[in-house]
Amino acid sequence: MVNDKPTVALTLGDPAGIGSELIAKLLSHRQVLEQANVVLVGDEWLWQRGQTIAGVQVELQPIVSLAEARAQAGGRPLFLAVDSVHPEEVEVGTARASGGASVLKVLDLCLAAVRDRQIDAICFAPLNKHAMKQAGMPFEDELHYFADYLNVDGFFCEFNTLGGLWTSRISSHVPLKDVPLYLEKGRIKQASQLIYRSLQAAGVAEPRVAVAALNPHGGDGGVCGREEIDIIAPAVEELNAEGVPVHGPFPADTIFLKARAGEYDAIVTMYHDQGQIAIKLLGFERGVTVQGGLPVPITTPAHGTAYDIAGQNRANVEATLQAFHIACRMGAAYRAEANC
Ligand SMILES: NC(=O)C1=CN([C@@H]2O[C@H](COP(=O)(O)OP(=O)(O)OC[C@H]3O[C@@H](n4cnc5c(N)ncnc54)[C@H](O)[C@@H]3O)[C@@H](O)[C@H]2O)C=CC1
Numbered sequence: 353m354v355n356d357k358p359t360v361a362l363t364l365g366d367p368a369g370i371g372s373e374l375i376a377k378l379l380s381h382r383q384v385l386e387q388a389n390v391v392l393v394g395d396e397w398l399w400q401r402g403q404t405i406a407g408v409q410v411e412l413q414p415i416v417s418l419a420e421a422r423a424q425a426g427g428r429p430l431f432l433a434v435d436s437v438h439p440e441e442v443e444v445g446t447a448r449a450s451g452g453a454s455v456l457k458v459l460d461l462c463l464a465a466v467r468d469r470q471i472d473a474i475c476f477a478p479l480n481k482h483a484m485k486q487a488g489m490p491f492e493d494e495l496h497y498f499a500d501y502l503n504v505d506g507f508f509c510e511f512n513t514l515g516g517l518w519t520s521r522i523s524s525h526v527p528l529k530d531v532p533l534y535l536e537k538g539r540i541k542q543a544s545q546l547i548y549r550s551l552q553a554a555g556v557a558e559p560r561v562a563v564a565a566l567n568p569h570g571g572d573g574g575v576c577g578r579e580e581i582d583i584i585a586p587a588v589e590e591l592n593a594e595g596v597p598v599h600g601p602f603p604a605d606t607i608f609l610k611a612r613a614g615e616y617d618a619i620v621t622m623y624h625d626q627g628q629i630a631i632k633l634l635g636f637e638r639g640v641t642v643q644g645g646l647p648v649p650i651t652t653p654a655h656g657t658a659y660d661i662a663g664q665n666r667a668n669v670e671a672t673l674q675a676f677h678i679a680c681r682m683g684a685a686y687r688a689e690a691n692c
């Protein structure tokens with residue numbers, strides 16, 4: 353029987369990491385089933401292993417295709433079993449091509465289903481970019497893979513969220529030495545516009561967005577680098593002139609203090625660790641990554657595969673729970689948009 357809840361696909365992530373134990377813990381939370389029709393997509397043996405590690409037992413209802421997820425939803429979480437990797441191909445705590453290929457196979461199924469509106473959102477357990485590259489993924493990360501799969505031609509970037517604070521990025525999973533190559537006025541404007549509009553769509557009428565500088569002390573008048581003067585400040589000025597009121601550039605080592613004090617809703621960061629170190633220090637257990645700029649909702653915890661603790665039942669499930677909550681909210685909006 354079809355109900356009003358969003359239908360959210362969960363995946364087990366990289367089979368050598370903490371994903372399967374996290375999803376077992378997640379599905380043992382009663383509130384999860386109240387929020388959404390959940391469909392787990394993954395290998396049966398890996399799901400069993402996750403439950404054993406987590407010390408939980410959750411009854412699932414098998415389905416044979418994501419096309420039946422909506423109609424079958426109602427009671428227990430649904431389970432679409434796939435054959436993506438075998439136990440002997442997995443060494444816990446080690447990145448392998450077999451693990452990367454498994455992740456890609458499962459994600460492909462989910463991407464097609466969310467694109468075709470058979471489901472409303474994806475929340476994936478941590479994957480491993482090294483393993484995915486070993487499996488032949490030709491992109492810098494999964495976000496580029498998703499964008500390619502979904503034929504996205506606009507700007508996209510990861511958003512990292514912690515409660516009410518969001519970040520977007522000019523550059524992401526690239527070597528630090530290449531970061532300046534990404535520092536273009538156009539990209540800064542697009543990353544600012546994307547987070548501004550996304551916050552508005554999420555109900556923040558007038559988002560307060562700050563743009564971080566690149567260099568120490570915001571370049572210190574040009575003696576510590578000129579990107580602020582030549583690129584970032586002109587981008588901010590143009591944005592303001594075009595009706596996107598963002599502020600900055602601000603020295604990156606202190607702007608998060610202002611955000612923590614509640615002065616900003618979002619910070620546009622110039623590179624991965626500039627935002628992630630701050631966000632993870634502010635709340636490692638609660639951080640979520642939202643795949644920004646895609647036409648479909650996809651979320652994941654901000655932490656990774658944690659190979660060092662995989663299989664030990666030490667993985668904290670809180671960030672996965674938060675990622676699931678956000679997937680539910682975004683999935684409900686995605687579904688409502690289709691019904692308009
Ligand atoms: N959601 C996703 O798919 C993400 C995937 N990654 C990928 O994960 C892989 C490993 O990345 P790392 O930089 O080593 O970061 P990581 O987050 O996997 O691990 C960093 C440290 O945090 C700890 N940790 C992580 N999650 C935890 C949890 N839930 N509970 C308790 N402790 C936890 C780990 O034990 C480790 O000591 C990389 O391939 C990266 O690309 C990274 C971030 C997000």
Ligand SMILES: NCC(=O)COP(=O)(O)O
Pocket residue numbers: 479494510624628641652654655
């Ligand atoms: N898989 C999501 C992801 O990698 C996001 O986290 P981060 O690497 O951007 O920190």
